[in-house]
Amino acid sequence: MIDEPSPDFAAQLIKADSWNDDLRTRYEQQKLALVERRLTRVQQWVGWLSLPVYPALVVGVLYRRLTTGERDSREWLILEMVSAIVLLALGGWILWVLLRQGRVTWRDDRAMEWIGGIGLAALTFSLYELARSLPDAKAALGLHEAATIILVLGASAIVFERVRRSRLETRVELLELELRYAELARQIRSSVDRI
Amino acid sequence: MGEWEPRLLYYLRRLVPQEADAWDALQRTWLAVYRDLRRLKDPKALRTWLYRVARNQAATHCRRQFRHEARRDDxxxxxxxxxxxxxxxxxxxxxxxxxxxxxxxxxxxxxxxxxxxxxxxxxxxxxxxxxxxxxxxxxxxxxxxxxxxxxxxxxxx
Missing domain, CATH: 1.10.10.10 (Winged helix-like DNA-binding domain superfamily/Winged helix DNA-binding domain)
Structure with a gap:
C-alpha cells in the first residue's frame, strides 16, 4: 500500500472502466455542436424549395444571352456571366449544406464568406461598368445607386458574419487554452510532488 | 478537451446510474463550460470549476437522488x-x-x-x-x- 494515489492510479482506474461505443459515437457527434451550427428545419425546407431557383435563373440568363444577347454590349455580357457564376456558387453551397442534414461547419462558413465577398465585388463591379456604359444618364445614375446599395448591404452582412465567427472561434480557442493550461499545471504539480 | 474527457466521464459515471446519462451530462458540461467560461475569474480554479459544472449537470439528471443523498449524515x-x-x-x-x-x-x-x-x-x-x-x-x-x-x-x- 502507498500513501498517496498517483496520476498513474487514476489512469489505471479509467482503464478499468468500460464504455459503450455507440454512446461514445453519439457523444462525439453531438460535441460537434461546439464548432458547427445546424440549419433549423424551416431553414432546410426554405433551402430545398429555393434550390431550383438558382439553376432556373442561370438557364434564364444563358437563354437571354443566346436569343437576344448578341445585341447587348460587352458590359451586359460580363454582368450576366458574373450573375450566373455567383448563382451557381450560392446554389452549390446550399445544396452541399442540405445534403449534410443542414450541418454548417466553420469551413463551410468560410467558403460562404469567400463566395459572398468575391461574388459581391464582381457583381457590383459589373453593375458599375454597365452603368458607365449606359447612354441614358438617369438610368445610369439609378443603376449606380442600386449597385452602391447592394455593395453596402452585402459588405455589412459579410462583416457582421465575420465578427460573429471570430467571437465564436476565439471562445473555443480560449476554452482549449484554459483546459491545456489547467492540465499543464496539474502535470507540473504532480511532478513536483513526486520529486 | 480530449485530455479531460476520460476523467470527467469517469467521475460522472460514478454519479449517475446509467452510462447514457453520463455521456449526456458530459455533453452538457462542455456546452455549459463553453458558454460560461468568461465568468471564470481565476484561471487557477478551472479544474474545480470544471468538476463543479459536471456535477451540476449530473445533479440535473438525478436531482431526486442527489437531494436524498445530501440529507445523509455520516x-x-x-x-x-x-x-x-x-x-x-x-x-x-x-x-x-x-x-x-x-x-x-x-x-x-x-x-x-x-x-x-x-x-x-x-x-x-x-x-x-x-x-x-x-x-x-x-x-x-x-x-x-x-x-x-x-x-x-x-x-x-
Missing part, C-alpha cells in the same frame, strides 16, 4: 478520524474500480475525486459545496469501506 466524529491516510496500490486499480460501485454516492464521489485528480479536501469541498469537515469525514469512511471491501475480496477463495 454521523462522523471528526475527533476520531486519525491515523495514517490509506491509499490503494497501483495494481489494485481494477478491484478499486469495482468496489467503488458498492459505496454510497457521497463516499463514492469524494473518493473518486481524490483518486482521479488527487484533489485536496478544500477543492472537493468547493466542488460538492459541502463543509471541509464533512468531506474529511466522508473520505475517511469511504477509505475504510473501500479497504474493507478490498480485504474481503482478498479473503475470498
Amino acid at each position: 454521523g462522523a466524529d471528526l475527533a476520531n478520524i486519525a491515523g495514517p491516510d490509506w491509499s490503494p496500490a497501483l495494481e489494485d486499480a481494477e478491484r478499486v474500480h469495482k468496489a467503488l460501485a458498492a459505496l454510497s454516492l457521497p463516499h463514492r464521489e469524494v473518493i473518486t475525486l481524490q483518486f482521479l485528480e488527487q484533489m485536496t479536501i478544500d477543492e472537493i469541498a468547493a466542488i460538492t459545496k459541502t463543509p471541509p469537515g464533512t468531506i474529511k469525514s466522508r473520505l475517511h469512511y469511504a477509505k475504510l469501506a473501500l479497504k474493507g471491501l478490498l480485504e474481503a475480496g482478498e479473503n475470498q477463495p
Whole structure:
C-alpha cells in the first residue's frame, strides 16, 4: 500500500472502466455542436424549395444571352456571366449544406464568406461598368445607386458574419487554452510532488 | 478537451446510474463550460470549476437522488478520524474500480475525486459545496469501506 494515489492510479482506474461505443459515437457527434451550427428545419425546407431557383435563373440568363444577347454590349455580357457564376456558387453551397442534414461547419462558413465577398465585388463591379456604359444618364445614375446599395448591404452582412465567427472561434480557442493550461499545471504539480 | 474527457466521464459515471446519462451530462458540461467560461475569474480554479459544472449537470439528471443523498449524515466524529491516510496500490486499480460501485454516492464521489485528480479536501469541498469537515469525514469512511471491501475480496477463495 502507498500513501498517496498517483496520476498513474487514476489512469489505471479509467482503464478499468468500460464504455459503450455507440454512446461514445453519439457523444462525439453531438460535441460537434461546439464548432458547427445546424440549419433549423424551416431553414432546410426554405433551402430545398429555393434550390431550383438558382439553376432556373442561370438557364434564364444563358437563354437571354443566346436569343437576344448578341445585341447587348460587352458590359451586359460580363454582368450576366458574373450573375450566373455567383448563382451557381450560392446554389452549390446550399445544396452541399442540405445534403449534410443542414450541418454548417466553420469551413463551410468560410467558403460562404469567400463566395459572398468575391461574388459581391464582381457583381457590383459589373453593375458599375454597365452603368458607365449606359447612354441614358438617369438610368445610369439609378443603376449606380442600386449597385452602391447592394455593395453596402452585402459588405455589412459579410462583416457582421465575420465578427460573429471570430467571437465564436476565439471562445473555443480560449476554452482549449484554459483546459491545456489547467492540465499543464496539474502535470507540473504532480511532478513536483513526486520529486 | 480530449485530455479531460476520460476523467470527467469517469467521475460522472460514478454519479449517475446509467452510462447514457453520463455521456449526456458530459455533453452538457462542455456546452455549459463553453458558454460560461468568461465568468471564470481565476484561471487557477478551472479544474474545480470544471468538476463543479459536471456535477451540476449530473445533479440535473438525478436531482431526486442527489437531494436524498445530501440529507445523509455520516454521523462522523471528526475527533476520531486519525491515523495514517490509506491509499490503494497501483495494481489494485481494477478491484478499486469495482468496489467503488458498492459505496454510497457521497463516499463514492469524494473518493473518486481524490483518486482521479488527487484533489485536496478544500477543492472537493468547493466542488460538492459541502463543509471541509464533512468531506474529511466522508473520505475517511469511504477509505475504510473501500479497504474493507478490498480485504474481503482478498479473503475470498
